[in-house]
Amino acid sequence: MLCPYCSSFELILNGKHRNQKQKYFCKNCKKQFIQRKYSEEFKAQALALANRLGTQKACEILEIHANTIYNWRKK
Ligand SMILES: [Zn+2]
Numbered sequence: 001m002l003c004p005y006c007s008s009f010e011l012i013l014n015g016k017h018r019n020q021k022q023k024y025f026c027k028n029c030k031k032q033f034i035q036r037k038y039s040e041e042f043k044a045q046a047l048a049l050a051n052r053l054g055t056q057k058a059c060e061i062l063e064i065h066a067n068t069i070y071n072w073r074k075k
Pocket residue numbers: 003004005006007008026027028029030031
């Protein structure tokens with residue numbers, strides 16, 4: 001996961017929201033947010049990260065499946 005506010009990877013799992021969505025707390029900007037659908041911005045960041053570090057490493061950091069990145073690449 002990436003922080004939607006500052007794009008930091010330094011996130012802390014911060015319990016569950018009422019609707020069972022995972023809550024995150026960003027160590028960098030101190031904001032709290034819940035996991036949401038991947039935005040176009042997130043996709044672009046994920047692909048840029050994959051180009052820089054390799055797909056496997058990017059997937060570990062972002063907690064997404066490698067196939068997700070492959071699918072985004074194809075488009
Ligand atoms: Zn942040």
